[in-house]
Amino acid sequence: MEFKLEAHRIVSISLGKIYSARGQRGGLKLHKNLLVSLVLRSARQVYLSEPGCPPEPPPIAAPEEQPPPPQDQAARLPAADCREPRPRGCGCCGEATCGAAAPPTPPPCPRKRSAGERGQAGSPVKRPRREVEEEPPPGEQEDMETGNVASLISIFGSSFSGLLSKEPKARRRDPRDGGDATETTEPGQICCDEPVLRTLNPWSTAIVAF
């Protein structure tokens, strides 16, 4: 339980750092934000892998992504279709380059976790380094900082929405309708306590803005 609290605290702190990184002079610090995102992922994994998480339903709007750079506008997935923020929705827009590189899972969602990943209660789970959470975007032009920001948003966004739910179906549904269906699936994968989510609420707005 201690680890869970610590993990939650670290998640909150990390989100706060991402939020405050927005207005920094000199532009996005890629190194620091990468490190923060790694910590966020580790903490999130521990948080979700800890047993004792009551099943739950959270009416929190999934974060939407900041408008991507203009040249990607055409390839972008309409936000309504997908709760998961995706910079350039691959499987859905049918981009050739993207399709070729995409991993086989079609739903644009956070990775599904195998049973093996979960049971390490009490120790931070090391995230596999090569794991690709999301499908690659279509060949994008190299757009420097804006591209980075969009990528980081999707990273943070997926991490964040991962906190909400693991089920693709549930994600597609508007959470405000009630996520009852999600409860029947894997307890422990589904996120959390009301109070926790209430705490997380302001951060969802932060991520949206970011």
Place this chain on the structure above:
Amino acid sequence: TADIISTVEFNHSGELLATGDKGGRVVIFQQEQENKSQSHSRGEYNVYSTFQSHEPEFDYLKSLEIEEKINKIRWLPQKNAAQFLLSTNDKTIKLWKISERDKRPEGYNLKEEDGRYRDPTTVTTLRVPVFRPMDLMVEASPRRIFANAHTYHINSISINSDYETYLSADDLRINLWHLEITDRSFNIVDIKPANMEELTEVITAAEFHPNSCNTFVYSSSKGTIRLCDMRASALCDRHSKLFEEPEDPSNRSFFSEIISSISDVKFSHSGRYMMTRDYLSVKIWDLNMENRPVETYQVHEYLRSKLCSLYENDCIFDKFECCWNGSDSIVMTGSYNNFFRMFDRNTKRDITLEASRENNKPRTVLKPRKVCASGKRKKDEISVDSLDFNKKILHTAWHPKENIIAVATTNNLYIFQDKTN
């Protein structure tokens, strides 16, 4: 806050010491010539030249401000009367020429002394202008501007031992330049993934080998160092050697990745070793052994139990530098509370010293400090909880030939030398 020192570097002879600051200024100190009658101390360092190297810029396309903070300064070896250095901010590298002027021509026929042109009708005689001594003036002028080659933030520059080329490294790429050519550079390392969402590591520092002009290393945020040989291929994405120490599983925490990120890498003067600095330690690597460092020195191990707080207050992201002494027998690095640490590789002794005005009068010998990690604090020890984490020494430099060190606290530069008798 513009006075915050962001880089410190001795030149090749040690006579000059350059500092860069957050406000884009460079201040150069010069060592006074030794006074034969006062052989008990070497010359002091006094301000020699001050100039504005970089100004803040605005990238209108991306709506981003480009900071003028000087990230690194590197000196070129001296070839003639003038001195040259490279200074860089996040995006642009500049080659500066620093030259002395101690005489000026006087006695022009057509101009007054103040430069105004004389009425030609008043010129009735001709004379030859002569050079007359004047007060020493040190001028800095930008000779080359190397711009528009870096998408991400430049963290390192390093001059090649051929003295003709140099490299510049940002988070994801390393470029090779010729000092004479500003309109193009060659990309020699590119670790940007095709899909930025797969990004897992960035380049944190890079340096050319001191003797071997085809060899350079770069360190990463994952704690690895790659040695590359430019003769192998044009794009050095495949390393010749990969230096990495396996992680100690008993030390695993949420912050393991952050603290393993390397903040500085420096070759020894001999070129046989390299030193890396990560958040808690300094490691010495033998270039012939890739699987682990040959020496590891703990800088402030007592911080390991405080990593969560240090993450919260951002201190865990501080990038400490490290340096070798001239004979490669001692290494030095900074810490918090204005402490800095030296490790003697031969005797295995280490010392903690403090750079502060209150505790040290000029010409007094520095008193060794000790941090009490836990338990009963002895007299003169400082407990971990009373360390001031706002007082950090990130930048230190060691004179290439003598035991003179430069230590930068947030706003001040301290120069220490060993006691001579």
